Amino acid sequence: MSESSRDTAAGAGWGVAEPGEYKRLMPSKVEKLSWLNPRTLWAARNGVLASWFGDPTGHTRSRWVAQQEAAGAPTDKVIRRADPERFSFMLMGDTGEGDDSEYAVVPGFLKIGRGTDFAVIASDVIYPVGSADDYGTKFFRPYQDYPAPIYAVPGNHDWYEDLGAFMRVFCGNAPALPREAAPRRFTRAWMRSLLWHRSRPGDGQHLDVERQLRSAPEQQAVQPGPYWAIDAGPLRIIGIDTGLLGTIDAQQGAWLREVSQGPRPKILVTGSPLYVDGERHPCTIEGGGGTVDDIVRDPAHHYVAAIGGDIHNYQRYPVQVEGRTIQYVVSGGGGAFMHATHTIPRVDIANVTEKDFRCYPLRGDSLAFYSRLYGRRLRLRRFFTLTEAEAMAVIAERLGIQPTRTPGGPVRVTRRVRLVASLLGAGGRPDRTSRFRLPVRKIYTQLFSPSSATYSPPFFKSFLRLDVSPEAVRVRCFAATGNRAQEIEPPVEDEFVIALT
Structure with missing residues (x-):
């Protein structure tokens, strides 16, 4: 096993090191995304508009779900896979920046992902605004050699164009939603509609060509919508869509309660994490439906973990709930700029202390x-x-x-x-x-x-591999620094086992 950042500075990627070969996977010309560019900020304005003038995500999501059901998608939104009792899958979040930090993850992801049955992306498949024009270089190209299906839950950036491209790619080439009547003038909704960012005419003209990069039959997967459940072996994996502002609508909340019933062990995958930076963010269900974490903590639902993206690093909080442990994980290190860990205060929440808490990059490396x-x-x-x-x-x-x-x-x-x-x-x-x-x-x-995006190692990116058996789930967090040493043998930055029996 290679040295990790917990062992040596070289294991963290510091010092004189040989860059990896990830650059050969990249397009010859890469547009470097700058979040200080006024054009980028203006294109990504919908999150701010939703917080000022009301969030339309729940209504739009309900329209997408109704359209999918009318087209024949299963109303229970459960994907039933024929996986054996022992299987493996990959998970990472916040992938789609399309530059060095995303492509630096790919060699290790492909190596560790050998033999896995599918992968899941938790949040922000595409930056900055989820455009269909970006899927070629930020999704299809980097993961063209991953031989299994990829499922996803959208993040706030995927919603900046009302989720249209995400639905086309992951949900059976879903057609665009019909335009609704304009809201009544001089209302908050009317003000929002005047400023709302929408996709450009002709967006995604080359999408069918770009799909050919992942066109093998064994790579195909069709989701019933932006939220879903996967029954695989002894496990149910439930993915929810937390939209622009980190909440879910009442319709999705009712579905989540329904699909969480039963004794089968469950893992939640969510766009926004429930524990992060030493704080609990339980995720409100609109319409007075309580919170997502209420559902996760209910012993009748048998959740063993909740994994979210959105924050671009790795964190883990093993929380004791009524005599059992639920692993709350942040896994957002799949390719976007790195969020700091050194600003996380000394952890003391829900009986999780520094002794129990894990993060990557380590706080010292982040500083x-x-x-x-x-x-x-x-x-x-x-x-x-x-x-x-x-x-x-x-x-x-x-x-x-x-x-x-x-x-x-x-x-x-x-x-x-x-x-x-x-x-x-x-x-x-x-x-x-x-x-x-x-x-x-x-x-x-x-x-x-x-x-804070940089174009030379170390990048401090990460991804997960989960190996499932009837007895347990083994979870490992692997690092991707961009250095060749960590490409050849990705180091394990955290490892834990979740008992299922």
Whole structure:
């Protein structure tokens, strides 16, 4: 087994390393996505409009579901696979940026994915706005050599063009929804409709040609809609669509309660995670239907895990619920820019402590990554740049924990190191410099983090492999750094077993 980031700095991808061969998989010309580009921000405006003028996602989703059912999709939305009692599948989230960080995941994904029966993408198949024109280079091309079906739940970016391209690709080439009558003038809905981003005329003209990259019969899969359940071997995998703002509509909520019945063990796959960054986000069901996490925690439903994307890193919270463990996982490291982990405070939630919590990248590696990023962007490299050992040591000091990775020698945590860590929000702990903290947590998520895409390793990407038997599910989180060493033998960053009996 290769060294992981928990073993050595080289295992994390730091130091002089040979880049991997992922670039040969990429198109000759790659458009680098910048979230600081006003054109990109304007195209992706629908999330903001939904929060200001009301979220139409639930209504639009209901129309998609009704159209699918009218076309013959099963009303229970269950995909019944003929998998044996022992099978395997891959899972990753937030894949579709189409640049180095997405393609760097592919060699390891293909290697570890050998022999698996299918794959699932949890959230944001395509950035920035889910356009059909982007599926060629951001979905069909990178995964053309994965020989099994790929299912998906949409993320907020897939909804920025009302989910049209997602439905065409994953739901049997679903036709576009008929245009509805314009809303009454001078209402919130009318204001929203004036500004709403829609797909361009002629969007996806080459989609049929691009589909040929994944045209083998064994690669085909048709979903009944944006939310679904898969019965595979002894397990039921349930995928829900959390739309633009991280909620589900009442119709989907009623379906989720129905499909969650029975003693069969279940794993939930969701666009927005239920536990993330040391906080619980239970996911509201519209219309007073409670929350998704209420359904997951109900012992009658037999959930063993809930895995979400949206946040672009890996996190795990083993939560004790009435004498059993539910594994709450964030798996959003499939290819988009990296969200920081060093801003996660010391974990103490639902009886999950630092001893139980896992994340990738490690907080120290995340801090070292962002110190280099800010140093480069602000042209203050000598001040901001922290070594991996300095970053690991100051994180341990601020959180009051032992360093996750043992440094190669003594490390001096200087005033400068502490100041940089504080400015970059390390540990999420306020102190005297908090008023000067740079945007790496709340504002950062909307403003700076999306521009943190880099085009040289390490990328700190990740994906999961789940091996299912009647007795247990073995889950492993593998790293993809972009370096050849981790391409040849992807390191395991986390591993756990879920008992099913």
